[in-house]
Amino acid sequence: MSGDEKHDHSAASTLDVLWVLYDQVLRISPDSVADDDRDRFLLSKGHAPKAFYAVLAAKGFIDPAELPGFGTFGSILGHHPDRNLITGVEISSGSLGHGLPIGVGVALGLRARGKTSRVFVLVGDGELDEGSNHEAIAFAGAVGLDRLAVIAVDNSSSTYGWSGGVETRFSREGWSAARVNGRDHQALAQALSAAHPGVPRLVVAVIDPS
Amino acid sequence: MDTMRDRFMRVTSELLDSDPRVAVVLADIGASNFEPARQRHPDRVINLGIREQLLIGVTSGLALSGLRPVAHTFAPFLVERPFEQIKLDIVHQGVGAVLVSAGGSFDYPFYGRTHQAPGDVALLDTLPGWTVHVPGHPDEAEAQLRAAVTADGPVYLRLSLPANAAPFPARPGELTVLRIGSAGTVLAVGPMADAVLAATAGLDVTVLYATTIRPFDAHTLRATLSHPDVVLVEPYLTGTSVPVVAEALRDIPHRVLALGVGRQELRRYGTPAEHITAHGLDAVSLRARIADFLSAKPPGRALRVPDGGAPSLTRTC
Numbered sequence: 236m237s238g239d240e241k242h243d244h245s246a247a248s249t250l251d252v253l254w255v256l257y258d259q260v261l262r263i264s265p266d267s268v269a270d271d272d273r274d275r276f277l278l279s280k281g282h283a284p285k286a287f288y289a290v291l292a293a294k295g296f297i298d299p300a301e302l303p304g305f306g307t308f309g310s311i312l313g314h315h316p317d318r319n320l321i322t323g324v325e326i327s328s329g330s331l332g333h334g335l336p337i338g339v340g341v342a343l344g345l346r347a348r349g350k351t352s353r354v355f356v357l358v359g360d361g362e363l364d365e366g367s368n369h370e371a372i373a374f375a376g377a378v379g380l381d382r383l384a385v386i387a388v389d390n391s392s393s394t395y396g397w398s399g400g401v402e403t404r405f406s407r408e409g410w411s412a413a414r415v416n417g418r419d420h421q422a423l424a425q426a427l428s429a430a431h432p433g434v435p436r437l438v439v440a441v442i443d444p445s
Numbered sequence: 446m447d448t449m450r451d452r453f454m455r456v457t458s459e460l461l462d463s464d465p466r467v468a469v470v471l472a473d474i475g476a477s478n479f480e481p482a483r484q485r486h487p488d489r490v491i492n493l494g495i496r497e498q499l500l501i502g503v504t505s506g507l508a509l510s511g512l513r514p515v516a517h518t519f520a521p522f523l524v525e526r527p528f529e530q531i532k533l534d535i536v537h538q539g540v541g542a543v544l545v546s547a548g549g550s551f552d553y554p555f556y557g558r559t560h561q562a563p564g565d566v567a568l569l570d571t572l573p574g575w576t577v578h579v580p581g582h583p584d585e586a587e588a589q590l591r592a593a594v595t596a597d598g599p600v601y602l603r604l605s606l607p608a609n610a611a612p613f614p615a616r617p618g619e620l621t622v623l624r625i626g627s628a629g630t631v632l633a634v635g636p637m638a639d640a641v642l643a644a645t646a647g648l649d650v651t652v653l654y655a656t657t658i659r660p661f662d663a664h665t666l667r668a669t670l671s672h673p674d675v676v677l678v679e680p681y682l683t684g685t686s687v688p689v690v691a692e693a694l695r696d697i698p699h700r701v702l703a704l705g706v707g708r709q710e711l712r713r714y715g716t717p718a719e720h721i722t723a724h725g726l727d728a729v730s731l732r733a734r735i736a737d738f739l740s741a742k743p744p745g746r747a748l749r750v751p752d753g754g755a756p757s758l759t760r761t762c
Contacts, residue, residue: 319539327537330529336499337534340506347468347488348511370496
């Protein structure tokens with residue numbers, strides 16, 4: 236697969252991770268989307284909004300009646316999400332390689348303001364081909380940005396793959412890293428909740444591309 | 446006189462002390478100058494290393510977290526290299542930030558084309574909502590910086606080494622009338638003012654001065670327009686502001702001469718003064734080009750300013 240053919244597959248690959256995040260990990264609810272102390276979730280892999288919208292609807296962030304309008308002119312739900320249209324969506328995404336650099340900034344800003352909120356960024360292994368991610372990976376590791384966690388959904392979308400696994404790149408920069416089955420809710424929850432003092436955290440969620 | 450960039454660094458360091466919302470984001474360039482401030486505010490003076498995509502991404506994230514970020518580096522690395530980040534991480538997210546560039550169009554010509562960015566303002570013109578300041582003096586830059594930091598929207602502050610000898614009195618966002626005449630209007634932007642005043646000495650033209658070029662002050666242009674010939678003198682890409690002048694005068698037949706930095710690469714090193722001359726932006730060249738334009742008037746046009754223009758003028762030339 237390449238290009239647009241990847242989008243539906245991309246959406247399906249993130250469903251379990253998104254559910255575990257919103258069900259067990261994130262300190263956020265429909266009532267706290269404007270709370271300054273909330274955790275932040277940034278969907279960088281914006282090609283995967285169907286699963287995202289489904290989880291947001293199931294958790295009460297958006298009206299399920301919005302779902303059938305997906306992608307239509309009057310809908311708030313596009314094929315790439317827009318934070319200015321959907322309450323509770325932290326960033327607009329679609330073009331790849333933007334969410335992690337923004338997430339680094341959010342984590343730095345919250346730290347400067349004395350907040351203890353955590354920042355979670357969901358990326359894809361194919362998305363990590365974008366060079367902007369590597370500016371963020373190196374910097375976050377160098378400064379020990381321990382409020383930041385990245386979930387890399389690895390469904391083997393990267394055209395040339397990652398020698399030694401995605402985590403090799405992050406670990407080299409000082410990140411704490413774990414690799415789990417991306418469909419195993421218990422393993423995902425444990426990996427995403429594990430303490431990582433002094434360093435940022437990577438969780439590689441492996442999805443069988445077949 | 447200090448440079449605009451000297452002033453920016455001093456004032457921003459003061460603002461870090463007084464305003465807990467302010468954060469400075471750097472990509473190595475300028476980091477040593479901010480080191481004393483970083484020691485006082487290690488969480489709000491952030492040097493990312495040579496990572497300009499991250500520079501804008503982090504700037505966006507800081508804004509999303511509730512801070513007022515000030516990002517700074519040379520213009521080509523601030524606007525051109527991470528332009529998609531400006532488009533998406535700032536504008537599309539709907540957040541504000543202050544981007545402060547140094548180097549102007551060719552302040553360091555000995556570095557070559559890689560360090561020149563005459564197209565920065567034109568690039569930002571493709572995006573909505575930006576306030577673009579082009580100060581002509583460190584005092585003007587300081588006032589604009591202080592206003593930008595207390596605002597919320599996206600602001601671009603374009604600093605340059607060339608400067609006018611003294612600041613001009615100006616009201617924020619408005620064109621300043623430097624001279625009144627009847628044969629046309631010459632609009633000088635930022636550091637071009639002294640050269641324009643010298644070039645138009647003895648000419649019967651209105652001279653306007655802009656330190657904020659976006660949003661464009663159409664009202665003052667119309668209110669002072671005595672003859673529909675307009676000369677734009679901009680320190681960046683030639684013709685950048687032609688569309689906003691055309692929009693301002695859309696109901697008035699008019700002519701525009703756009704003077705600025707040429708699109709063609711010079712492939713020369715040397716000094717800023719040599720590049721100013723090579724682009725025809727020195728006072729002698731400007732006078733010749735302006736006089737030639739004004740002397741080539743088509744006959745028998747009537748000027749009417751139907752609305753928004755006070756005074757209402759009707760004049761046949």
